[in-house]
Amino acid sequence: MASVLKVNTLTGVTTAGSIVVTGEGNSTTTNLQQGLNKAFCSYDFDTDQVRSSFNIGSVTDRGTGSLYGNFTNNMGSATGYTCTSGTTANDPGSMANDDTNRYSLISADTAARYSQNNVALSTGAVINDEAVQGIIVGDLA
Amino acid sequence: MSTLNVDALVGVSSANAITVRGEGSATTSLQQGLAKMWIHFDGTGSQAVGDSFNHASITDDAVGRYTVVFTNNMVNDDYSVQYNAMAVNTSGGSATYIYTFATSSCSSKHFENGTNRDSTENTMTLNGDLA
Numbered sequence: 001m002a003s004v005l006k007v008n009t010l011t012g013v014t015t016a017g018s019i020v021v022t023g024e025g026n027s028t029t030t031n032l033q034q035g036l037n038k039a040f041c042s043y044d045f046d047t048d049q050v051r052s053s054f055n056i057g058s059v060t061d062r063g064t065g066s067l068y069g070n071f072t073n074n075m076g077s078a079t080g081y082t083c084t085s086g087t088t089a090n091d092p093g094s095m096a097n098d099d100t101n102r103y104s105l106i107s108a109d110t111a112a113r114y115s116q117n118n119v120a121l122s123t124g125a126v127i128n129d130e131a132v133q134g135i136i137v138g139d140l141a
Numbered sequence: 142m143s144t145l146n147v148d149a150l151v152g153v154s155s156a157n158a159i160t161v162r163g164e165g166s167a168t169t170s171l172q173q174g175l176a177k178m179w180i181h182f183d184g185t186g187s188q189a190v191g192d193s194f195n196h197a198s199i200t201d202d203a204v205g206r207y208t209v210v211f212t213n214n215m216v217n218d219d220y221s222v223q224y225n226a227m228a229v230n231t232s233g234g235s236a237t238y239i240y241t242f243a244t245s246s247c248s249s250k251h252f253e254n255g256t257n258r259d260s261t262e263n264t265m266t267l268n269g270d271l272a
Contacts, residue, residue, distance in 0.1 A: 003149070004147070006151045007153060008154050008159060009168070017162050037176065037268055052221060054173040084266075131239070140163030140169060
């Protein structure tokens with residue numbers, strides 16, 4: 001029978017912000033806090049609305065295809081986290097007539113926010129799309 | 142060092158909400174911080190999956206286009222996916238992205254120099270809310 005722990009908060013004993021978890025192979029361990037994504041955001045530039053997010057207090061629309069993702073709980077430092085990005089072609093589902101390539105540049109800006117630019121490969125110009133996405137991993141403040 | 146042996150974690154006040162003390166003084170959410178699906182697959186041939194989590198199947202929609210079906214669905218289609226594919230060509234631009242978001246699947250495209258391409262190395266990570 002599986003054991004189920006019912007708990008509201010997990011805090012390390014030796015170090016409050018460090019809990020070890022046995023990995024899938026049953027031999028090595030990993031760190032719970034370090035393995036958690038600390039923020040994510042999917043932003044719709046067409047409607048200027050957040051589609052979904054975690055630990056994002058607000059998004060600053062910096063103009064066409066460019067944003068700041070402002071954290072609710074800040075990261076420890078501007079150099080203490082990493083960002084990965086994703087984007088859509090234009091409107092999700094527009095496969096038949098929209099093969100214009102995109103790429104999305106994302107980077108740590110400060111401990112309080114990341115910056116992201118969504119770019120059309122064909123022109124090199126920033127462009128609005130419906131689901132510009134970012135994930136943040138690293139150390140919280 | 143204290144060790145807790147347990148198979149499952151469930152929130153008390155809310156079954157789906159467990160708070161975790163972060164590296165500093167702030168706290169974060171266990172459920173929100175977990176990736177809900179990831180997959181590493183070969184887009185050529187029969188779409189061999191190297192490893193995955195919460196992935197049920199993958200279909201070859203066309204050259205450079207795939208649909209990944211989830212085992213456990215998401216609550217809506219507003220989730221976030223990071224998708225990368227290794228370029229086949231050594232020069233020219235490439236682009237990868239998700240073009241269809243659904244609660245039970247997501248569909249991707251990979252282009253190089255404006256042409257759909259099958260890549261041998263494709264990775265996706267999905268974050269969002271499970272159903």
